[in-house]
Amino acid sequence: MDVVLNVDRLVKKYEKFSLKEVSFQIPKGYIMGFIGRNGAGKTTVIKCIMDLIPFEAGSIEVFGLDSRRNSDEIRRRVGYVSEEQYFYENMAAGWNLDFFGSFYPNWDRDQGLSLMKKLDIDPSKKVSELSKGMKVKLALALALAHKPELLILDEPTSGLDPVIRNELLELLLEVVQDENCSIFFSSHITSDIEKIADFVTFIEDGRIVISDEKDAILDKWRLFKVENSCSIAGLSERLIGVKKGEFGFSGITDDPKSFIRELTGNYPDVRYKIEKVSLDDLLVRIAREEEANEE
């Protein structure tokens, strides 16, 4: 499988936060969702990939090229939508598209204009008159109209209403039909990622906790709800993000068979439930586990 993005043991240190040997890969032609809470390190990883900030250790290869030595070449082939949209607010949307797009060698003005039309953006309107959602759409039109091989989107759906979010997700699904384009899509809105991603990477406190195919993750991880009759000690160590309640405890594991074996071995009469997990459950439980570890 061809790899378009290979992040290997990336380390970036700030005073109060650091990326801790972040590693993951995106295969060509797939969508990878990058999930994490606010402040988990998603944007920092993306800025390192785009060579917008320096990093201390590790390596990043995009299309097999070193991200620091070949940043211009990489940027020519990548479509990037940042968390906030930056345009010349007093200029028309169409002018902004033409101006910024003209720096890409594969820039297709007609495609840019047709994307604007499709996304209901009036090219003659000043950017300052566009809503946040419209600005995101404009940024997406700019990112797509130079035919990128990799689309990097940093929380593009954050703060948008469900209708616009859905429109954007559908557009991304259309884009990836063209197998030449891969998408790296960060968000803390797990339902968006669940809808469109083929692969999912979880980041928590600057560390990658899971990176795998979405279906494999959803197949592998299970939520256990165990009644109060058995002791948590010992068993809870086998679960992640344990939540204690009045009637028992719950937690998730990626090895349900061995957990069941241990649970029923120690407590033959125990009553428990197994449920499938959603990406949202995973994010919440992983965050809870990290907080518990910090305490």
Added chain:
Amino acid sequence: MKNETIRLAVKDFQIQVKSIKSYVITLLVFLAVFLAMSPKQYQMAFSMAALVTLYRFINMTMYEDEKNNTLRLIDSLPVGRETVVRARYLSTGILAAALIIVLGAVSFIAGSTNGGASTAATICVFLVYVILMAVYMPIGFKLGYIKAVNVNRFIFIGIFLLIGFASVLMGNPAGQQGSNAAESLTTLFDDTSPVLVTAIFAVAAFLLYIVSMKVSVVFYKKRELF
């Protein structure tokens, strides 16, 4: 020169097209004020009005980029930071050259009784102001618009004092009160060719402008935009 440099330089003008009317009004107001303050010193008035235009242009381009945070988007394009700096110097240089031509023409018409000396003096004073801008721009690239404007106030006061001191040093043979740099230069041209002095000023301004650009590149490459 790269296409990217030209596109970025053209952008500096495009984003200010809607401000042309306000530029003209400001220019005329400043011209009127300076002429009212000392009608005989029209060279200074012309130079000061041109300086205000150039200074405002630089500030507006920096302000637009900072207000909209567009330097961040430009930084994510396949364009090196060196190109961004070069483009800003190109657009400012084009405007400065245009102002020199206009300034020369206006000053020549106004001072036609005085041969080329007053025209040359006006241009030389403006070239000193271009040097001032060359000092200002690296500060802008290092600190950004808001901080640079504040720092610049002090630098400008210092440099204006220096210019005044220099004009006194250059002498005032007539013993007149209120002598200024342009008058002193006009006097200097009595002994030296105006063309030669203007050429020396132009070369000095150009060289300093290039040095300023190199310094700006170093500053801007190190600046953290994110």
